Amino acid sequence: xxxxxxxxxxxxxxxxxxxxxxxxxxxxIKFWFVQDKSIPIVSVSFSFGGGSSLDSKEKNGxxxxxxxxxxEGTTNLTSNELKNxxxxxxxxxxxxxQRDRINGNFQTIxxxxxxxxxxxxxxLNHPKFDEKxxxxxxxxxxxxxxxxxxxxxxxxxxxxxxxxxxxxxFSENTKGSIKSLNNINREDLIKFHKKVFQKQNLIIGVAGNxxxxxxxxxxxxxxxxxxxxxxILKIKKFxxxxxxxxxxxxxxxxTSVLFGHPGLARNNENFFALRIANYILGGGGFQxxxxxNIREKKGLxxxxxxxxxxxxxxxxxxxxFQTRNKSVYETVESVKNEWKKIQKKGxxxxxxxxxxxxxxxxxxxxxxxxxxxxxxLQIVQYYKLGDNYFQEREKIINSLSLEKVNQVVSNLFDGKxxxxxIVGEPEEK
Amino acid sequence: xxxxxxxxxxxxxxxxxxxxxxxxxxxxKFDNGLRLIxxxxxxxxIVAQMIWYNFGSxxxxxxxxxxxxxxEHLMFKGSKKFPENYFSNFLSKIGGSENxxxxxxxxxxxxxxxxxxxxxxxxxxxxxxxxxxxxxxNVETEKKVILEERFQRVExxxxxxxxxxxRSILFPNNxxxxxxxxxxxxxENLTYNDVMDFYKKFYSxxxxxxxLSGDVKFSNAKKLVRKYYENITKTKKKxxxxxxxxxxKTSTNVELKHQNVKQQxxxxxxxxxxxNQSISQSIALDLGMKILAGGTSSILYDEFVNKxxxxxxxxxxxxxxxxxxxxxxxxxxxxxxxxxxxxxRLLDEQIEKAINEKISKKKLELEKKKYYYDSxxxxxxxxxxxxxxxxxxxxxxxxxxxxxxxxxxxxxxLEMVKKELKEFSDNNNFVTGSLKN
Numbered sequence: 001x002x003x004x005x006x007x008x009x010x011x012x013x014x015x016x017x018x019x020x021x022x023x024x025x026x027x028x029i030k031f032w033f034v035q036d037k038s039i040p041i042v043s044v045s046f047s048f049g050g051g052s053s054l055d056s057k058e059k060n061g062x063x064x065x066x067x068x069x070x071x072e073g074t075t076n077l078t079s080n081e082l083k084n085x086x087x088x089x090x091x092x093x094x095x096x097x098q099r100d101r102i103n104g105n106f107q108t109i110x111x112x113x114x115x116x117x118x119x120x121x122x123x124l125n126h127p128k129f130d131e132k133x134x135x136x137x138x139x140x141x142x143x144x145x146x147x148x149x150x151x152x153x154x155x156x157x158x159x160x161x162x163x164x165x166x167x168x169x170f171s172e173n174t175k176g177s178i179k180s181l182n183n184i185n186r187e188d189l190i191k192f193h194k195k196v197f198q199k200q201n202l203i204i205g206v207a208g209n210x211x212x213x214x215x216x217x218x219x220x221x222x223x224x225x226x227x228x229x230x231x232i233l234k235i236k237k238f239x240x241x242x243x244x245x246x247x248x249x250x251x252x253x254x255t256s257v258l259f260g261h262p263g264l265a266r267n268n269e270n271f272f273a274l275r276i277a278n279y280i281l282g283g284g285g286f287q288x289x290x291x292x293n294i295r296e297k298k299g300l301x302x303x304x305x306x307x308x309x310x311x312x313x314x315x316x317x318x319x320x321f322q323t324r325n326k327s328v329y330e331t332v333e334s335v336k337n338e339w340k341k342i343q344k345k346g347x348x349x350x351x352x353x354x355x356x357x358x359x360x361x362x363x364x365x366x367x368x369x370x371x372x373x374x375x376x377l378q379i380v381q382y383y384k385l386g387d388n389y390f391q392e393r394e395k396i397i398n399s400l401s402l403e404k405v406n407q408v409v410s411n412l413f414d415g416k417x418x419x420x421x422i423v424g425e426p427e428e429k
Numbered sequence: 430x431x432x433x434x435x436x437x438x439x440x441x442x443x444x445x446x447x448x449x450x451x452x453x454x455x456x457x458k459f460d461n462g463l464r465l466i467x468x469x470x471x472x473x474x475i476v477a478q479m480i481w482y483n484f485g486s487x488x489x490x491x492x493x494x495x496x497x498x499x500x501e502h503l504m505f506k507g508s509k510k511f512p513e514n515y516f517s518n519f520l521s522k523i524g525g526s527e528n529x530x531x532x533x534x535x536x537x538x539x540x541x542x543x544x545x546x547x548x549x550x551x552x553x554x555x556x557x558x559x560x561x562x563x564x565x566x567n568v569e570t571e572k573k574v575i576l577e578e579r580f581q582r583v584e585x586x587x588x589x590x591x592x593x594x595x596r597s598i599l600f601p602n603n604x605x606x607x608x609x610x611x612x613x614x615x616x617e618n619l620t621y622n623d624v625m626d627f628y629k630k631f632y633s634x635x636x637x638x639x640x641l642s643g644d645v646k647f648s649n650a651k652k653l654v655r656k657y658y659e660n661i662t663k664t665k666k667k668x669x670x671x672x673x674x675x676x677x678k679t680s681t682n683v684e685l686k687h688q689n690v691k692q693q694x695x696x697x698x699x700x701x702x703x704x705n706q707s708i709s710q711s712i713a714l715d716l717g718m719k720i721l722a723g724g725t726s727s728i729l730y731d732e733f734v735n736k737x738x739x740x741x742x743x744x745x746x747x748x749x750x751x752x753x754x755x756x757x758x759x760x761x762x763x764x765x766x767x768x769x770x771x772x773x774r775l776l777d778e779q780i781e782k783a784i785n786e787k788i789s790k791k792k793l794e795l796e797k798k799k800y801y802y803d804s805x806x807x808x809x810x811x812x813x814x815x816x817x818x819x820x821x822x823x824x825x826x827x828x829x830x831x832x833x834x835x836x837x838x839x840x841x842x843l844e845m846v847k848k849e850l851k852e853f854s855d856n857n858n859f860v861t862g863s864l865k866n
Contacts, residue, residue, distance in 0.1 A: 038472050039809050071725075079735075083726035087795050090802030109802055136734060139741040143762050146692035152585055251688060254577070254585040285526070286505065286517040299573030302581050322581045354522050361524020361543055367473040368541075368643075369810040 018390045025216045027224035031204035032377040040110040042208030045374040049201040051101045052174040061176015067095035073128035091116040110209045117218040156256035160421035164260040167240040205377025207370040237314045245420035255424025263315035266383040273408040276355045282306030328426035343413040346406030455647040462635025468642040468814045476643040477811045479539040481819040485532045486609045495611015498531040508560035534752045535823040544644035555657035568621045587687040595860045603672045635663040643811040683862045693865045695761045700858035703755040705825045711749040714849035718747040728783045
């Protein structure tokens with residue numbers, strides 16, 4: 001290992017400003033790029049809008065099934081041949097189906113770059129979807145659905161989605177059910193693949209050791225021949241979120257609880273104010289109010305948290321904990337109290353300053369690997385945060401006043417809108 | 430589901446395959462026994478600090494299981510100079526992140542943070558080695574948290590209960606058979622005095638390795654570490670008894686029936702050698718296990734999932750980073766319920782076939798290539814090198830062993846791999862388990 005590889009590669013205007021380039025290929029694909037010569041790796045992060053929210057009720061789980069099938073061979077290569085070629089070239093490729101999009105990561109070693117991008121192109125454009133492999137992957141998904149049923153935290157998460165999102169299709173299990181998986185055939189997968197992997201929906205971020213000219217050609221090789229559809233896939237707003245509480249009984253010594261509350265879309269102008277409020281409430285690890293009051297002071301839980309689940313069109317706040325059956329309602333009450341407190345009294349000046357300092361300081365941690373840089377480039381584009389986001393971010397944070405944050409908090413937080421999904425055997429109040 | 434769990438393995442960097450040092454790590458030992466390791470990487474203005482203590486649950490007295498892990502939680506409770514939440518609060522104000530973990534053989538604490546705050550972070554980590562101010566109330570409240578943790582990880586998870594039981598049979602004498610988190614009834618009886626006694630005895634500079642990785646210079650690191658650690662004196666060395674286990678004479682199948690279980694899961698754990706016993710043999714075993722059972726292109730997966738369609742999933746891995754014995758873990762998820770003996774028989778047949786026919790030079794070369802590529806990926810970040818070096822040194826390997834890893838990797842041939850696989854599969858030191866309804 002020679003120090004030669006560790007040439008300083010980032011040129012910071014301010015410490016948080018990442019210098020990237022907006023590039024366009026000859027086939028018209030736009031993407032963001034950071035050249036990083038310090039390590040012989042190229043990382044690509046990409047996403048296609050849509051995801052499992054496009055699954056129909058009868059064929060629920062198709063998005064997850066399709067992404068699970070992506071490394072099961074191409075029209076030219078069997079599943080084993082493909083996997084061995086990927087190993088041979090040090091190439092990594094994975095797809096994951098989210099609610100609102102399909103995410104993918106591709107990485108390769110610089111010396112194997114051409115072969116790896118050729119393979120990537122073949123996988124993305126010409127998946128095999130062999131009947132035998134479809135059945136194999138279906139069996140794997142079905143056994144994982146069964147395993148989920150005996151894991152109280154996964155079960156709680158599925159039950160929470162089912163009831164909290166109510167009429168919205170986010171209530172469905174993204175893995176589908178035994179019945180819905182059986183309704184999906186090869187033709188469905190081929191159609192779904194065409195529908196989702198299209199240019200309009202595509203967002204790409206790249207970081208690593210490759211020059212501009214070559215990366216443009218590689219991006220065209222992989223994504224250049226995808227279809228162009230007019231239909232842009234959008235997620236419905238959450239109009240019918242559940243409130244109150246619901247219990248699912250299952251025999252267990254500890255109960256798993258998830259809670260939800262309305263939030264904000266990612267590109268809402270008040271998003272950062274809410275992000276700061278949530279950091280103080282339950283997002284900030286060892287610093288949050290939920291952690292300090294429920295774990296540190298009372299010792300009721302090992303972990304308690306809240307996070308923002310924000311999409312392009314809408315968002316929610318989700319949180320959770322596990323506690324012994326006898327202390328379920330005491331803990332639920334503590335969460336409700338924190339909600340009341342932040343709604344009525346807002347946050348303090350010190351809390352605001354600490355949270356701002358955290359968000360200003362933590363951003364550079366994204367710059368330590370090529371994959372985390374590529375992901376960051378992808379996400380900023382996906383949520384349309386703007387070309388100048390890397391410069392603007394600090395200004396957005398620093399300009400937030402205590403009044404502003406507390407105004408957003410008092411408008412949004414409402415204890416009556418909280419929903420608790422309780423999975424286990426809670427003892428009566 | 431498709432992505433089989435990620436397990437930490439030793440991966441090493443060799444960009445050109447001749448005998449270059451892998452990390453170019455710099456090392457210094459201070460008079461009080463503290464070891465400093467620095468991996469310079471100024472790529473982004475971030476540093477990872479990891480302190481590795483060379484003990485974990487292995488030094489707990491009988492009857493006090495869970496004490497090392499308990500202590501790990503309490504290390505966040507503050508000191509006289511930096512009371513209560515000061516450490517974590519300071520760290521989050523600079524945008525850092527932190528955590529800690531306890532294993533059988535080691536306990537580690539780590540943070541990543543902007544490099545301009547390195548001095549304060551070194552001071553804070555040094556401070557809590559000796560100056561914790563714990564109250565009885567801290568200890569009692571944290572005990573409740575730890576019991577909730579045990580309930581979350583084990584008591585409400587039948588699969589973890591099965592693992593716990595299997596390990597206690599496989600390692601009847603050694604501390605590897607005791608859960609790191611501790612048995613419930615023993616955690617309940619741990620006291621303030623137990624904790625303070627443990628802290629004073631073992632948290633000592635000669636039991637620690639401090640690793641700094643990222644935007645930091647060795648000369649500066651040495652200066653700062655000396656400044657904050659040099660007044661910390663080492664405690665009197667405690668003799669740690671090395672325990673080992675007898676060969677198992679009986680064959681053991683354990684079963685856990687639970688009404689919530691909807692899918693049978695079969696497992697088997699073998700005792701195996703560790704890197705501490707032989708690096709080359711362990712690398713050979715690791716490569717062999719990857720060919721046999723790693724991922725979705727392994728010999729076992731191809732036979733049972735692709736061809737025979739008996740299991741929806743089968744896999745396994747080798748974990749050899751241990752002071753004592755390592756272990757090998759197999760699992761299978763049958764499509765229809767099967768007896769343990771039937772699954773074992775199929776697996777044994779196939780392992781024998783793999784050793785005799787299926788493991789080829791081509792497969793080995795491919796796996797070695799992947800090992801090499803993985804080592805390059807391991808350098809794309811700052812925490813990974815700190816983890817690899819810290820873990821290897823605390824279990825007893827030398828820095829030279831790590832830097833020269835690739836020379837050993839290159840020499841592994843097919844016969845060595847086969848020999849290692851044969852060795853563990855031919856002996857009786859394993860336990861089989863099944864989770865079912």
